[in-house]
Amino acid sequence: MSEAGVAGPDPHAFAALLCDWCLAVSPGDRVGVLSTTLACDLGAALHSAILARDAWPLVSLEPPSLAAERHLAARERHLTEPNPVELALVGALDALVRIHAPQSTTELADVDPARVAMLTRARQPIQEAALALRWCATLSPTPALAQQAGMGTAAYATFVRRALFLDRPDPAGAWRELSERQALLVARLERARQIRIQAEGTDLTLSVAGRRWVNSDGRRNMPSGEVFTAPLERSANGTISFSVPGGPRGSIVSGVRLTLKDGEVVEAHAQRGEQRLLAALATDEGARRLGELGIGTNTGIDRPTGEILLDEKMAGTVHLALGRAYPETGGINRSALHWDLICDLRDGGRLTADGEPVVVDGALEA
Amino acid sequence: MSEAGVAGPDPHAFAALLCDWCLAVSPGDRVGVLSTTLACDLGAALHSAILARDAWPLVSLEPPSLAAERHLAARERHLTEPNPVELALVGALDALVRIHAPQSTTELADVDPARVAMLTRARQPIQEAALALRWCATLSPTPALAQQAGMGTAAYATFVRRALFLDRPDPAGAWRELSERQALLVARLERARQIRIQAEGTDLTLSVAGRRWVNSDGRRNMPSGEVFTAPLERSANGTISFSVPGGPRGSIVSGVRLTLKDGEVVEAHAQRGEQRLLAALATDEGARRLGELGIGTNTGIDRPTGEILLDEKMAGTVHLALGRAYPETGGINRSALHWDLICDLRDGGRLTADGEPVVVDGALEA
Numbered sequence: 001m002s003e004a005g006v007a008g009p010d011p012h013a014f015a016a017l018l019c020d021w022c023l024a025v026s027p028g029d030r031v032g033v034l035s036t037t038l039a040c041d042l043g044a045a046l047h048s049a050i051l052a053r054d055a056w057p058l059v060s061l062e063p064p065s066l067a068a069e070r071h072l073a074a075r076e077r078h079l080t081e082p083n084p085v086e087l088a089l090v091g092a093l094d095a096l097v098r099i100h101a102p103q104s105t106t107e108l109a110d111v112d113p114a115r116v117a118m119l120t121r122a123r124q125p126i127q128e129a130a131l132a133l134r135w136c137a138t139l140s141p142t143p144a145l146a147q148q149a150g151m152g153t154a155a156y157a158t159f160v161r162r163a164l165f166l167d168r169p170d171p172a173g174a175w176r177e178l179s180e181r182q183a184l185l186v187a188r189l190e191r192a193r194q195i196r197i198q199a200e201g202t203d204l205t206l207s208v209a210g211r212r213w214v215n216s217d218g219r220r221n222m223p224s225g226e227v228f229t230a231p232l233e234r235s236a237n238g239t240i241s242f243s244v245p246g247g248p249r250g251s252i253v254s255g256v257r258l259t260l261k262d263g264e265v266v267e268a269h270a271q272r273g274e275q276r277l278l279a280a281l282a283t284d285e286g287a288r289r290l291g292e293l294g295i296g297t298n299t300g301i302d303r304p305t306g307e308i309l310l311d312e313k314m315a316g317t318v319h320l321a322l323g324r325a326y327p328e329t330g331g332i333n334r335s336a337l338h339w340d341l342i343c344d345l346r347d348g349g350r351l352t353a354d355g356e357p358v359v360v361d362g363a364l365e366a
Numbered sequence: 367m368s369e370a371g372v373a374g375p376d377p378h379a380f381a382a383l384l385c386d387w388c389l390a391v392s393p394g395d396r397v398g399v400l401s402t403t404l405a406c407d408l409g410a411a412l413h414s415a416i417l418a419r420d421a422w423p424l425v426s427l428e429p430p431s432l433a434a435e436r437h438l439a440a441r442e443r444h445l446t447e448p449n450p451v452e453l454a455l456v457g458a459l460d461a462l463v464r465i466h467a468p469q470s471t472t473e474l475a476d477v478d479p480a481r482v483a484m485l486t487r488a489r490q491p492i493q494e495a496a497l498a499l500r501w502c503a504t505l506s507p508t509p510a511l512a513q514q515a516g517m518g519t520a521a522y523a524t525f526v527r528r529a530l531f532l533d534r535p536d537p538a539g540a541w542r543e544l545s546e547r548q549a550l551l552v553a554r555l556e557r558a559r560q561i562r563i564q565a566e567g568t569d570l571t572l573s574v575a576g577r578r579w580v581n582s583d584g585r586r587n588m589p590s591g592e593v594f595t596a597p598l599e600r601s602a603n604g605t606i607s608f609s610v611p612g613g614p615r616g617s618i619v620s621g622v623r624l625t626l627k628d629g630e631v632v633e634a635h636a637q638r639g640e641q642r643l644l645a646a647l648a649t650d651e652g653a654r655r656l657g658e659l660g661i662g663t664n665t666g667i668d669r670p671t672g673e674i675l676l677d678e679k680m681a682g683t684v685h686l687a688l689g690r691a692y693p694e695t696g697g698i699n700r701s702a703l704h705w706d707l708i709c710d711l712r713d714g715g716r717l718t719a720d721g722e723p724v725v726v727d728g729a730l731e732a
Contacts, residue, residue, distance in 0.1 A: 028443070030451045037403040037427055044429035051439040058451035060426040061403055063410035073417040077394070085396045085424040085458050092454030 008141055008157025009166045011045035017164065019049045021172040022136040022219050023095045027054035030092060035099035036064040039140040042099060060089070064103035071111045071119055079118045082125045090129045098130075100139040100309065105148040108249045113279075116249070117336065138222040139309055149305035162300035163223040163310055179217035182227050182297060185364065186213040189227065192353035195293065197318055199349030201241030201257060206231040206293065211330045216294075225298025225313040230331020231290050231320075234263035240320065244304040244311055244342035245272075252306070253277050256341055264288050265322070280322065286335030292321035294340070295351065295359060308340050316346040316362025374507055374523025375532045377411035383530065385415045387538040388502040388585050389461045393420035396458060401465035402430040405506040408465060426455070430469035437477045437485055445484045448491045456495045464496075466505040466675065471514040474615045479645075482615070483702065504588040505675055515671035528666035529589040529676055544591055545583035548663060551730065552579040552593050558719035561597070561659065563684055565715030567607030567623060572597040572659065577696045582660075582679075591664025591679040596697020597656050597686075600629035606686065610670040610677055610708035611638075618672070619643050622707055630654050631688070646688065652701030658687035660706070661717065661725060674706050682712040682728025 019025040033046045043059045050057035070078075090096065108116060139145065139160070146156035161167050165174040193209040211229045218224040237260060245254035255271025265288045270277045281288050298313040305311060312319045324338040325331025345351060346362030357365045385391040399412045409425045416423035436444075456462065474482060505511065505526070512522030527533050531540040559575040577595045584590040603626060611620035621637025631654045636643045647654050664679040671677060678685045690704040691697025711717060712728030723731045 032451065037406050040403050040429045044431045044435065047429070047432055047435060048439055051435075051441065051444060054441050054443055056444075056449050056451055058426075058449065058455070059428050059432065060424075061428065062425050063406045063413070063427070065410045066413055066425065069410065069413060069417075073414055075417065075420050077420055078417060078422075083422050083424065085398065085422055085455070088458030089424070089451070089455050092451050 007161060008154070009042075009161045009164055011041045012049070013166050013171065014042055014164065015045035015049040017166065017171050017175075018046065018097055018136060018138065018222060019053055021175050022138075022222050023097060023134050025050060025053045025055050025095060029053075029055040029094045031055050031057055032089065032093045032096045033057065033059040033099070034096065035061050035140065036067075036101045036103070037061045038064055038103060038142045039099045039101035042140045046097065058089070058093075064101070067102065068107040068111070071108060071115055074115070074119060078122070079115070080122050082123050086126050087129060090126055090133070093133055095134040096130055097136045097138060100137070100307075101142050102144050103142065104144045105306070109251065136220055136222055137309065139307065145305070145307060148307060151305075156305075159305075160310075163298060163313075165223070165300060167300070175218045178225055178297065179215060182215045182217055182225075185295070185297070185358075186215050186227050189213045189229070189353060189358070194354050195231070196352045197240060197343065197345075197349070198352075199241070199343060199345055200347070202239060202343060202349070204236060204238035204240045204260065206237070206290070207235035208232065208293065212328065214326070214328055221309060221313075223298055223300065223310065223313055225301070225315070226294045226296050228292055228294035228326075228329065230325035230329040230333065231293050232263070233289055233331070233333050236260040236263045236290055240343055242341040243344045244317065246304075246306060246308060246311060246340070246342065247273060247276060248280065248339060251276055258341075260290070263290065280337055280339055283323070283337045284335050286333045287323050287337040289322070289333050289335075290320050291323050291325035291331055291333045291335065291338060292319070292329075292340065294319045294321075297364065304342070311342055312340050314342070314344075315364075316359065317342050317344050318351055318359065319343065373527060374520070375408075375527045375530055377407045378415070379532050379537065380408055380530065381411035381415040383532065383537050383541075384412065384463055384502060384504065384588060385419055387541050388504075388588050389463060389500050391416060391419045391421050391461060395419075395421040395460045397421050397423055398455065398459045398462045399423065399425040399465070400462065401427050401506065402433075402467045402469070403427045404430055404469060404508045405465045405467035408506045412463065424455070424459075430467070433468065434473040434477070437474060437481055440481070440485060444488070445481070446488050448489050452492050453495060456492055456499070459499055461500040462496055463502045463504060466503070467508050468510050469508065470510045471672070475617065502586055502588055503675065505673065511671070511673060514673060517671070522671075525671075526676075529664060529679075531589070531666060533666070541584045544663065545581060548581045548583055548591075548593050551661070551663070551724075552581050555579045555593065555595070555719060555724070560720050562718045562721075563606060563709065563711075563715070564718075565607070565609075565709060565711055566713070568605060568709060568715070570602060570604035570606045570626065572603070572656070573601035574598065574659065578694065580692070580694060587675060587679075589664055589666065589676065589679055591667070591681070592660045592662050594658050594660035594692075594695065596691035596695040596699065597659050598629070599655055599697070599699050602626040602629050602656055606709060608707040609710045610683065612670075612672060612674060612677060612706070612708065613639060613642060614646065614705060617642055624707075626656070629656065646703055646705055649689070649703045650701050652699045653689050653703040655688070655699050655701075656686050657689045657691035657697055657699045657701065657704060658685070658695075658706065660685045660687075663730065670708070677708055678706050680708070681730075682725065683708050683710050684717055684725065685709065
């Protein structure tokens, strides 16, 4: 796409995709748009698009410094109760799009994790009210996200445009096609009992027998492009090396290698950030077990960026999450942790289901 | 103030003034902050200040283009019903600060006035819900407001700082002093029956007998600095020339001269914008009568800027509004119009109450 080599996502095309594919905005719908002031252009485009669909927009952008300020300046009340105004706002909506548009990806690096956890718990009723709506989580390119990816701001915006399929003539059509392809993959995986992942430093087996696979086709995460389930809680055995760096709240943990026995992590190493890895595993009992196995299918995402919303969707990778399972998969592992760790299969790796190849050298087998 | 010659309002001092003097924010209060993304710094400072007062902030900034977009892209539904999400949001608040921070002051210049009026009517329930709260209307300097004032952006910010009394060691104390001075003025004016305004091209008498005067001391308008009432509806006689340009929604009408007989405008001229003046007078029956007489007392405001929130507070000026009276004054004139017109008394003008001087050459008489 030489003529559009440095173009970021067009806000109007992006807004149309969010309204039509992700949220299916209909006349009279009350649609909230929450982000920071850095997503001003996309917020304005969504306002237009929502009005044009004869629905009610509320575009509420906050100063980007509030992400940290909310933690640092919180008093007892703010750490133990949900904000009643936010709760009322979410309660008045039919649909909600949250746009990740940070001024920095390490805003919470210095905040006491116990304080972060307390605020997360206090805000749980808001989160639950939001999950009861039609909702979508997306991102808008910012210099901070580009920096986290180690890319130039303009090049990163172009990359995000591809990840969103906004470089294609019919973005919603492209997502529909992805959805159909993934539906076939889900049908195949739902017949499988045993999954084996092999790559350099990796040979892990786990069972998915009887579990449901979710077709994540860009409606709740934009971009998406993954199918996922929860492995049986005591089934994982072997060792896996995660080649993509990442970690909670902008931290960087890399070179993670885990050995599991009957579903539980019995050995854990990291080249960088090992203390953080061990602390995460000690969160609670469920943090030492797997809550998710996912397979990325998004061919617009060709490299890791440090942002999990994108990285876990990368075609040719699989990810395992330590901690909480999503109930819609049938998984029952509970934890305050949900940390996705990504294993790149593009350089000689493979994933097989009951011995049949599913991903080989990063490519999905037909 | 040489060392602070080009300083704008300090966001934290401004936020403290709004929280403590204007809204009296108390623990547990639910406080909304509505503005555009151009007021990002003040919004962030208010968020901190509200948290520090153990209250609940909701800082909701919108893209500045929405002011026009809301009118231009509105469909039938949006022109006839209030936005249910905004209504729910305002309904969840105890206190509200609206910060005027436009990207342009002529955003609505090309919008059909009938459409503007329709949207205003549709949004009336939101407006009423907001007026039932503790509320404050203020502004944050923007390049557009500076341009409207014919000033440089930095010089304008310094000017606004003075208008807010944020150049004083104890801003809230300065507002308290103004409030006390105005209380004496109100006590004096409430004994008056007949007001006479004289200046070049101006000799107008009107009655205020039995009407209440409001001490506008910066709580609902920040900045403020005026006392106002509603003249008796059939009492105004004479001619008045308004030397300060201004007009609804960023329009400029200047050199207005009105002749009134028994309270009704019987002659109207303007050097610029006469058609707009005549159209305003034709809004409805109440638009040809006066709804307000106000006396500006803010010595931090030494020149007109085109922004009525500031101009009508200018020390040494009086203003009359065509149209709607504020019920708290006892005035009964009704109209969809409320257009403040300002007469500068600083160059030989005077206002007398029952023959006694109140303002002479722009200065309040002791």
